[in-house]
Amino acid sequence: MYLGGTPPWDIGRPQPALLELANRGAFAGHVLDVGCGTGEHAILAAQLGLEATGIDSSPKAIEIARSKARERGVSMRFEVGDALKLDELGTKFETVIDSGLFHVFDDEARSVFVRSLHAATLPGSRYHLLCFSDLAPGEMGPRRITQQEIRSSFAEGWEVESIDPANMAVTLSPDGMPAWRASITRA
Numbered sequence: 001m002y003l004g005g006t007p008p009w010d011i012g013r014p015q016p017a018l019l020e021l022a023n024r025g026a027f028a029g030h031v032l033d034v035g036c037g038t039g040e041h042a043i044l045a046a047q048l049g050l051e052a053t054g055i056d057s058s059p060k061a062i063e064i065a066r067s068k069a070r071e072r073g074v075s076m077r078f079e080v081g082d083a084l085k086l087d088e089l090g091t092k093f094e095t096v097i098d099s100g101l102f103h104v105f106d107d108e109a110r111s112v113f114v115r116s117l118h119a120a121t122l123p124g125s126r127y128h129l130l131c132f133s134d135l136a137p138g139e140m141g142p143r144r145i146t147q148q149e150i151r152s153s154f155a156e157g158w159e160v161e162s163i164d165p166a167n168m169a170v171t172l173s174p175d176g177m178p179a180w181r182a183s184i185t186r187a
Helices: 016-023 040-047 059-071 083-089 107-119 147-153
Strands: 031-034 052-056 077-080 093-099 121-132 158-170 173-186
Touching (some): 016 040, 016 173, 059 077, 107 121, 107 147, 121 158, 147 158
Parallel strands (some): 031 052, 031 093, 052 077, 093 121
């Protein structure tokens, strides 16, 4: 999607629902922006003075993210990587930010992803998720996620602290899309 232009989820700034968490001090320690796209949330974490890493499967997105980081004068690690193999990063993270990745996985890949997250985090680490909600109209785009799907995905080895209605900004609609913002702690 990055080779043909700007994808609809790349709004050129952090998602407001995640920026609000950052402003409340919810990001701490070494931060992983998983499925980072062009890096807005990893760059935000670095601008807050935190160690930040961003991974994405798209080499073009990582190239853009690295360029943005240089232009904004922040230092961080961006890598092409597989969210289903986070242990290969060789690092443990205290905060993981997920803006629009969780909802692209089918049930089987979602289970692998949750295990991958567990392997790359420490007890007490926080996972902040922003995903399309089942309240989003239509069928175009990624899968819509229910609160129950989030709770059941993180039923073992995690504690779901909160799931709140939110909005995911997209370039296709000035109103954005209904979303869930969840904060989940690794046991």
